[in-house]
Amino acid sequence: MLAGEDITSLLHRHVDGDREALDQLIPLVYSELHRIAGAQLRRENREHTLQPTALINEAWMRLAKGRMPQLENRAHFLGIAAQAMRQILVDHARRRKAGKRDGGLKVELNPGIAADKQPDDALLALDGALKILERNDPGKARLVEMRFFGGFTAEETAEILQLTVDSVRGQLRMAQAWLRREMVNEINPDVANPDNKTRT
Amino acid sequence: MEQWNQVEELFLAAAELAEPARSVFLERHASPELRREVESLLLYDSSNTQPFATIIEESAVSMAPQHRPAFGWRYD
Structure with missing residues (x-):
């Protein structure tokens, strides 16, 4: 485990545009989030529900070791944590699919979800579409991560990123429509583009 | 662009x-x-399709041990 000053200096380097700092931060935040989520899921409270935002805040408290973080650092951290949450879910979906192909029993399926509604394919398609969006418009991809993987409300996202709520809502609306079309297009190109025109 | x-x-x-x-x-x-x-x-557009968030939420819930909700996302 790194000391508090290490994560703060990594965040500083990331803010200054150091790509390597991000490569170190993501796995650090990933493992911390994973550890906290795992510990909470092992508790015997059947009603217990994890809030991604609560997980992220707890990870921040632990990693920053109680130091008073600069606001700018915190915003960057929350964005990175939302990215790590996305990675946790995507990795889980990939592992489970691999397990199924092996005929293995590595992960217990939730019987509450019907077999034809397994969300893994949809999640992986969303992840693939997000990767394309990242290249076209990285800002929107980050917003989608904050909102949907980090669990932050539109208002919280606006506050963290210092945008107006209207801007966040508008950008998310556009991003979602684009992503949905991209996901459908991946599965069935003729449905997504009936006139067979190239997408923007 | x-x-x-x-x-x-x-x-x-x-x-x-x-x-x-x-x-x-x-x-x-x-x-x-x-x-x-x-x-x-x-x-x-959102008014025409299944809630986008459902994909992520279902995926997260299915991570949990049986019958237990794993994540509670808040969407407005």
Whole structure:
């Protein structure tokens, strides 16, 4: 485990545009989030529900070791944590699919979800579409991560990123429509583009 | 990038309009190419499709041990 000053200096380097700092931060935040989520899921409270935002805040408290973080650092951290949450879910979906192909029993399926509604394919398609969006418009991809993987409300996202709520809502609306079309297009190109025109 | 921004602007404005005002708006403000793009995106606008968040939420819930909700996402 790194000391508090290490994560703060990594965040500083990331803010200054150091790509390597991000490569170190993501796995650090990933493992911390994973550890906290795992510990909470092992508790015997059947009603217990994890809030991604609560997980992220707890990870921040632990990693920053109680130091008073600069606001700018915190915003960057929350964005990175939302990215790590996305990675946790995507990795889980990939592992489970691999397990199924092996005929293995590595992960217990939730019987509450019907077999034809397994969300893994949809999640992986969303992840693939997000990767394309990242290249076209990285800002929107980050917003989608904050909102949907980090669990932050539109208002919280606006506050963290210092945008107006209207801007966040508008950008998310556009991003979602684009992503949905991209996901459908991946599965069935003729449905997504009936006139067979190239997408923007 | 400029076209991407134009598409977003037209999409958001058109999304607030009902037909026939939407068609009139796009006829007036968009080239045929932009209009096709915007209309294609409008088919996938939030009011027309399954909640986007469901995908992520179902995936998260299925991570949990049996019968136990894993994550509680808040969406407005």
